[in-house]
Amino acid sequence: MRALVIDDSRAMRRIVSGILEGLGYETQQAGHGREGLDVLEGGWLPELVCVDWNMPVMDGLQYVSAVRSNPAWRSMTIMMVTSESEHTQIVRALAAGAHEYVIKPFTADAIRDKLALLGLLPQEVVL
Amino acid sequence: MTAMDTGERRRTGEARPLITELIDETTVESVAQEAWISLVGEEELLVPLPGEPVTDPVSSWVDVVGPWTGSVVLTTGRRTAEELTRALLREHSPEVLEDEDVADAFGEIANVVGGNVKAALPGSSGLSLPDVGEAPAVRNPEDVCRADLLWRGQPISISVQGALPPLPAH
Numbered sequence: 159m160r161a162l163v164i165d166d167s168r169a170m171r172r173i174v175s176g177i178l179e180g181l182g183y184e185t186q187q188a189g190h191g192r193e194g195l196d197v198l199e200g201g202w203l204p205e206l207v208c209v210d211w212n213m214p215v216m217d218g219l220q221y222v223s224a225v226r227s228n229p230a231w232r233s234m235t236i237m238m239v240t241s242e243s244e245h246t247q248i249v250r251a252l253a254a255g256a257h258e259y260v261i262k263p264f265t266a267d268a269i270r271d272k273l274a275l276l277g278l279l280p281q282e283v284v285l
Numbered sequence: 286m287t288a289m290d291t292g293e294r295r296r297t298g299e300a301r302p303l304i305t306e307l308i309d310e311t312t313v314e315s316v317a318q319e320a321w322i323s324l325v326g327e328e329e330l331l332v333p334l335p336g337e338p339v340t341d342p343v344s345s346w347v348d349v350v351g352p353w354t355g356s357v358v359l360t361t362g363r364r365t366a367e368e369l370t371r372a373l374l375r376e377h378s379p380e381v382l383e384d385e386d387v388a389d390a391f392g393e394i395a396n397v398v399g400g401n402v403k404a405a406l407p408g409s410s411g412l413s414l415p416d417v418g419e420a421p422a423v424r425n426p427e428d429v430c431r432a433d434l435l436w437r438g439q440p441i442s443i444s445v446q447g448a449l450p451p452l453p454a455h
């Protein structure tokens with residue numbers, strides 16, 4: 159399975175990608191929403207996108223709306239991974255089309271549990 | 286004093302709360318500790334003790350804009366910021382750290398701590414992208430909630446400080 163990790167912090171991209179690779183994902187990274195759209199437009203279509211909220215150029219909420227406006231990308235699961243933890247903001251992200259929401263700081267187990275709920279754990283690590 | 290004066294003063298107080306009325310040091314410490322466990326490492330403890338003043342300080346911060354407006358500022362020594370960066374990057378840490386690597390990692394810690402401090406404040410607020418460099422000046426010493434911590438024996442301070450000068454005294 160493939161996952162795209164979008165975050166303006168390189169350190170955070172490495173942390174999230176490391177967790178996903180440990181679960182068996184093949185990953186690509188992007189530094190903001192616009193770069194994340196470029197990856198999809200280039201034809202690399204992941205099953206999962208983990209996207210930050212606060213980013214320059216195009217933020218996570220704009221990214222979610224852009225992805226959801228393209229029917230060809232409808233099957234992608236979007237998980238927001240962000241330090242934005244206000245309830246009203248979470249509701250906005252879910253309304254825009256995100257499936258799940260993970261608040262930074264998170265643990266590897268928290269990500270794994272959310273993916274299990276979404277049925278997105280690669281086969282070999284399902285217990 | 287008339288009843289009207291009192292009402293006026295109360296309304297002013299509600300419009301401009303001081304950070305010390307909204308959160309305390311313990312909240313800031315526990316937000317920071319959670320961020321450390323997640324980002325830096327599971328065994329990484331922050332000890333609530335002041336250290337020696339840092340000689341070569343570097344700060345990272347995010348701005349919070351809402352019912353309370355100010356910054357969440359982390360300050361530590363340059364060497365400690367580099368050590369934090371290596372801890373975050375783990376096996377991906379380059380042999381020679383660039384300023385950009387430190388700004389990225391230390392800035393993201395400010396983003397995570399700042400986001401969670403913001404969540405502890407009442408009402409809805411916006412959060413800026415992180416910045417790294419010389420800490421923004423304290424505008425009102427009364428509008429500061431500060432936690433002094435030690436990480437691996439080195440001092441790190443977290444200052445939640447208002448962006449506005451004190452209201453003129455009557």
Ligand SMILES: [Mg+2]
Nearest residue numbers: 166210212213
């Ligand atoms: Mg970000």
